[in-house]
Amino acid sequence: MNTDTSTPAPRVADRATYQAEMDALRIREKAHTHEGDAIAAARRRLPMVEVDAAAELTGPNGRTTLLEAFEGRRQLIAYFQMWHTGQSAAEQCEGCTFFNSQVRELSYLHARDVTYATFCQGPYEESVRYRDFMGWDVPWYSVTESIEALMAGRGPFMLACYVRQDDRVFETYWTTGRGVEVMDQTLGLLDRTVYGRQEPWEDSPAGWPQDPDHATWRTDGRPTAQWSRLRAGRSDDLGVVERTS
Template identity: 75%
Template sequence: MNTEIDIAAPTIADRSTYQAQLDMLRIREKEHSRAGDAIAAARRRLPMVEVPADSPLIGAAGPVTLLDAFEGRRQLIAYYQMWHAGAPAAQQCPGCTFFNSQVRELAYLHSRDVTYATLCQGSYEQSVRYRDFMGWDVPWYSAQPSLDVLLGGRAPFVLACYLRSGDRVFETYWTTGRGVEAMEQTYGLLDLTAYGRQEPWEDSPAGWPQNIPDPARVDGRPTAQWSRIRAGRSDDLGTAG
């Protein structure tokens, strides 16, 4: 068997050797899944804290409240998107763009009585133009009037879960950093590939490609913006002087 290839890659093996090692890895994968299930079970047993249900938001119809953002459902998942006031689209947060771009089909959440919404940290007028440029159709609000109450200094970006009981609202969970990876499938798929995420921090064999220092930005823009630019969409956020 020819074992020479012209790029850095896994060693070549016959099917039985490959499957034997994959079977060993599968044991660890199942342990990982069960550990995740146990963490989720502990998460469901966390206490909750009440937040003002009348916290003001701004939406398409004008002023609304956090309670309104539930759209009558029992639970709300809210992503607090960062916003750089006065900055053009190219300078908006690439990470928030990365994560929010991947929340698309909401029917499965709705079937479990859960609403998803973006609560942007910037003004509604500018940020909704960004949403429209990106082509996102998730519910969109400005949480700018309520950031001190709802985030309480937690930053720079937050994914939070809420439970409604009548007219009362409770926060049941929040996370940031890599915890927000729950919003996306890209990393999960890349983690299954031979080269992984191709980011410098990963533990990969010598010679593996790891030359993506900013995985959410390409040529000075959040990566997902380029397809919108090529499609002729305007990225004018009304921020030009």
Template identity: 70%
Template sequence: MAESASPSLPNVVERATFQGELDTLREREKAHTREGSAIAAARRRLPMVEVDATLRLTGPDGSVTLLDAFEGRRQLIAYYFMWHHDHGAAEQCEGCTFYTNQVTELAYLQSRDITYAVLCQGPYEQSRRYRDFMGWTMPWYSAQDSAKDLLAGRQVGMFHVVCYVRDGDRVFETYWTTGRGVEAMDNNYALMDLTVYGRQETWEDSPNGWPQQWPVDSANLRVDGRPTSQWSRLTAGRSDDLDAKP
């Protein structure tokens, strides 16, 4: 028999009852995984559209092309980082900071002939200093001058993940996503979703009494007025002055 727990906790049951409920849920999880695999298979069968391989980016060596950003590999995953012009580090995009902060190991992608790079929608020098302040090491470019062409038909100034493939010197776009689609980069929310309280955000379907203190706005990714992960960088003594001389 279930034992009533605190209003903010599930009922307490015997191990066998718990396992039975979990087994039922596991069937739904397996169906979800299989559907995800089927969607990925459909994604691999999408047509593609050619993109001008000579569109200019700015990187550590100055002006380069979109083709150069492949670094010789066959595929490119580009994250289009939003940029709040004329704002300091504390006012930069908390969502882009959250997602970019989780892409740390590129060796596995590179072993499959895939380059991952950030194409920032702001100026190179300021945004590169932001990258350095955060301690990121992935390839970083400014796409400021080519964003309208690279994101043709989409909202410039919004974060996007765009996938490309090259055939020799020709570049093709094969997929793009934004909004919750970029959660593919995330592990924090994925781990939160495994816990009893989930993300603790107000939109979630949770039992009455469950903590849901986080509204779905910039506050859920900020602490004391800054993107949450910036605080550890400041504690480590890094400068967040985006106007400092290189």
């Protein structure tokens, strides 16, 4: 247990003073929520662009198509996971691991006629071993044959939304960078804590702890979430040939 009292902390106030400042902040939080609602409404009014429904994917049953990835539902959300082909599990993208680790319960999306899938930018047999090592059970496809058609120069990672009309598929929204934070609850929860994400770009009081090495996502040379899998005895062998110097 950390009992260090030398780290700066907020000033101490009585309950009434604390609550008065909370009430003032809540007004701003509600305005932020309402603006988010307005932005979501604008998303629903965007035009859409047709994409090739026959774009080739590779899944657990071999070659398939973008249309088949809908699993018969009306909409599809796909996360385009970065992949370092031929490299070990330890060398895979910590950011993609961080975000994709947090999309787990899909039944609520399915109840809205929405499928979620990971579209990995690397080969299927190699990358699906990573999914299994991490214990993820989301639908997993390789899009190596269709990256140019589907990503169209965007990325390096991307979250995209699609809708189908019979056998035609349309892209309705995409985002990258901090836009993919919608997949995660960790950062949102950290934003509610007194020390926040502890990233140098944050506007924090002087002396607040910071993590310039971004250790939340990578610890001791690996994406952080890998360590619990290794302790559980899972193999991180991706079937790649180890490189020698």
